[in-house]
Structures are given as C-alpha cells and as structure tokens.
Amino acid sequence: MEKLFFILYSVVLTFVYLLALPFLFLFSFKTKYKDAIPARFFLWRNKPLEANGIWFHSCSFGEARAIKPLVDVLPKDILRMSTTTHTGLEVIKSYTSQSRYLPFEPLLFLWLKPQKVLVVMEAEFWYLLFALAKKRGAKTLLVNARMSDRSFPKYQKMGWLYKQIFKQIDEVYAQTLLDKERLESLGAKNVVVTGNIKLAQLPSVSKRWVKPSGLLVCAASTHEGEEEMILKAFSDFKKQESDAKLIIVPRHPERFNKVVKMVEDFSKKEKFTVQRYSQNETIKSDIVVLDALGELVNVYAISDLVILGGAFAPIGGHNAAEAAQFGCKILSGPHYFNQKDIFEAIEGIAVVEASNLSRRLLQHAQLKPAQLKSKSDITPMVESLKNVL
Incomplete structure (x- = not known):
C-alpha cells in the first residue's frame, strides 16, 4: 500500500x-x-x-x-x-x-x-x-x-x-x-x-538606536489593511501625546513603497512629518517607515508601545516574544491563532478589536508591560541531531 x-x-x-x-x-x-x-x-x-x-x-x-x-x-x-x-x-x-x-x-x-x-x-x-x-x-x-x-x-x-x-x-x-x-x-x-523553539533563543539587539524623548509606538509586522487603522489610532493618540512618534514596520518588503506612499498621503492631511528609514536612519519625524529587514528587534528595544500586526486581520499573528523580552506594552488583534502557544507564554498582552485600538492606545497608562512566563527546551532535538554525527 x-x-x-x-x-x-x-x-x-x-x-x-x-x-x-x-x-x-x-x-x-x-x-x-x-x-x-x-x-x-x-x-x-x-x-x-x-x-x-x-x-x-x-x-x-x-x-x-x-x-x-x-x-x-x-x-x-x-x-x-x-x-x-x-x-x-x-x-x-x-x-x-x-x-x-x-x-x-x-x-x-x-x-x-x-x-x-x-x-x-x-x-x-x-x-x-x-x-x-x-x-x-x-x-x-x-x-x-x-x-x-x-x-x-x-x-x-x-x-x-x-x-x-x-x-x-x-x-x-x-x-x-x-x-x-x-x-x-x-x-x-x-x-x-519541547515548547516553541522561537522562545529558545530570542534575537538580540544588533544596533543601539537613539530613543526619542516622547513615547515611541512601534507598529510591527503589519499587513494589508492594518496600516490605515494604525495611522488613524496614532492620529488620535497624538492629540493626547503631542511628542509621540510612530515607527511602522511592514511585514513584506514588496509592500514597502506602497506603505510609504500611504503614510505620506496620510501625513499631508494630518500635517505630520514622515521619513523612510533607508534614507535617514534616525527617528526625527512623527512617522518613520522602517523599510529594512533585521532591524525590528532594535526598534523593540526602545519602544514604549507595540501594536503587533498580523492579528487585526485573519492572518494568524506574529511572534510577540521578541517584543515581550524588552518589557514593551503590547497591543494585538484577536486573530493570533498561529501564535496561540507563544501568547500563552507571555503575561500582559492586551488583545483588542480593530474598532477599539484607538481607545486602548489612549489608555496606555493602564496597560502592563509584557513579560515572558516560559521558554522552550531544545535539548532532545540537539541530542537527536548529535547522535548521527
């Protein structure tokens, strides 16, 4: 058979x-x-x-x-x-x-x-x-x-x-x-x-970014349709926190140019300043589009608030542990079904509907810093691999 x-x-x-x-x-x-x-x-x-x-x-x-x-x-x-x-x-x-x-x-x-x-x-x-x-x-x-x-x-x-x-x-x-x-x-x-291997060795900071004086919001690994919602929430947030800054990190490189254009159009209406990270590696504008790979963990290290993409639409979510290791306050959408085990290993993630993102962002003082509760044990895998050497 x-x-x-x-x-x-x-x-x-x-x-x-x-x-x-x-x-x-x-x-x-x-x-x-x-x-x-x-x-x-x-x-x-x-x-x-x-x-x-x-x-x-x-x-x-x-x-x-x-x-x-x-x-x-x-x-x-x-x-x-x-x-x-x-x-x-x-x-x-x-x-x-x-x-x-x-x-x-x-x-x-x-x-x-x-x-x-x-x-x-x-x-x-x-x-x-x-x-x-x-x-x-x-x-x-x-x-x-x-x-x-x-x-x-x-x-x-x-x-x-x-x-x-x-x-x-x-x-x-x-x-x-x-x-x-x-x-x-x-x-x-x-x-x-053995637990989730993504918790075994979290990425470390490769470059120290200079943190701006105001609150820094990171919109991490965003997908189609999520940037618009986040920009609207940030606009409301700026009315309360005038010196706050937003870094948007699109999930897929092929969307970088599209997101930049979207942010530029939005910023003209709201009178915000905007920049591409690839053209200016500082955080001086109201909104920065991070159009580079491998820098997200460096942003997490200085972020106060993280809006984790991939879960406000039915994508399945992304790894929250990378931000949680720095004690960021994390907001996620409800569609994190591919990351359920990682979310269960973290305390303090605020799960919100897209319609409530603006309100919960304004209530940031009530959010708790995220904290890892557990890691994984890769020893059995390592032993199995070494047995064949």
Whole structure:
C-alpha cells in the first residue's frame, strides 16, 4: 500500500506540474517571483545541496530565524539549508553557502542527494520531501510542530494523506501537549513536547538606536489593511501625546513603497512629518517607515508601545516574544491563532478589536508591560541531531 501510494502521488503531482508549466513560466517574469519560481520549478541556478549533511528546511523569514539555536550547536561544514521564500533565503544564507530554494516535489527525484538528517520546521508537510530523504538514508525530524484550532479540522479532512506523510517522519517535536495529541491522531509517532523553539533563543539587539524623548509606538509586522487603522489610532493618540512618534514596520518588503506612499498621503492631511528609514536612519519625524529587514528587534528595544500586526486581520499573528523580552506594552488583534502557544507564554498582552485600538492606545497608562512566563527546551532535538554525527 505504501509503495503504491508513493507511485500514485508521484505520478499525479508530476502531471499537475506539467500542466502548470506554462503558467509558472509567465509568473516567473513578475518581480516578486523572478528568483523563486525559476529556482523552484525550473531548477534555474539551483544546484543540489552537497551530500551527507544535516539539512534544515524552513519556509518563512521567521521560521528560518527560529532554527538558529539548533544551527549554532552544529559544525558549519555539515549544514545544508532550504526554503521556499525570498526572505527565508536571505536568512539561511547567513548560516551557510549551502542554501537553496526547495524545488517543487517532482523535481526532488533529480535534485535531492543523500543526507544524514532532514529537519523540517513546523507545518511544511511535503510528502516527497520526507519520503525521498528517508529512502536515501536520512533520519527525518519535524520540529516546532503545531496544529492550530483553525487548521486542525482541515488536516483531519485529509487524514489519509497525513497518515502517509507521518509514516516517513521518524521523530516529531511538538510545541504543546495539545499539538502532540492532534499530531498523533493524524498518525505522528515518537512525539515529544519541547515548547516553541522561537522562545529558545530570542534575537538580540544588533544596533543601539537613539530613543526619542516622547513615547515611541512601534507598529510591527503589519499587513494589508492594518496600516490605515494604525495611522488613524496614532492620529488620535497624538492629540493626547503631542511628542509621540510612530515607527511602522511592514511585514513584506514588496509592500514597502506602497506603505510609504500611504503614510505620506496620510501625513499631508494630518500635517505630520514622515521619513523612510533607508534614507535617514534616525527617528526625527512623527512617522518613520522602517523599510529594512533585521532591524525590528532594535526598534523593540526602545519602544514604549507595540501594536503587533498580523492579528487585526485573519492572518494568524506574529511572534510577540521578541517584543515581550524588552518589557514593551503590547497591543494585538484577536486573530493570533498561529501564535496561540507563544501568547500563552507571555503575561500582559492586551488583545483588542480593530474598532477599539484607538481607545486602548489612549489608555496606555493602564496597560502592563509584557513579560515572558516560559521558554522552550531544545535539548532532545540537539541530542537527536548529535547522535548521527
């Protein structure tokens, strides 16, 4: 049955891939995909990773950063990295030159070389990735595994598929006991609860920013539709705190220019001053748009209030621990379903509806500084990896 599934899955996915080729070719000319699509779907400038290493696969910028505690305990010469996003690639390149875009599954037959271990972050459930790595001799690990309230029913509907995927995974390290139970119901075995790896080693300050004299509000990792709401709330806030300043940090680099234009138009109406961080690395204007990666933790270190994006729209939220480590007062929307375990590990986060953001911001004196209650233990993962060296 397992062999038959492997053959059928491979044939069907190859057929889908061939049908999609003309569309993928056209999309590859778009600026957003000009690197990722040629590399992932045509293997353009995407050489296979060298064999016999420890291979980490992570999807996004945040996940790529989160694996650093594991990366730091391993010899650099055996590190192999892959990702599916441009921002993720920028992070993993800092770990090793053996960093690549992960090819689409059927292309793994040609691309994948034998490795000692495959370590996959969170919810990257690619059947052929696990199956081929295992067939070619790798020990397979799923780390920081989670199963949110929102996603679990969807996984259950496709339970037959995930049972086959988990047959290819040797060890699973889950974020919470509830995640463990849900993963086991889908067929996961050897599941250990280790907490969220994102709490194991939080990013530290890389550059000291000079804090302005007034209250500093950081709108962190914002998404489409959230900036407008935050700008309105800040305008009301400025009437009470005239020397307050706002730093907006859009989540996706491709939105930087759009957000800058939005902020400039808003500032003209409100008579606020505005600047781009890339053009002036100070905080002198009423509103600063942080159009650079890797600086958010430096902003957290001097912020009084943090409005955490990704949760005022049904995105799933972002990591609040990075701000909480500095004792910032944190305001979040209610849609933090992908970060539920992290939120439970932090005291003091104020969860507010978008319609109440302005009012709660004006009541900032009543908010409590956020504080971390717990961290994670990555020791079992480290021991498992070192056992193969």
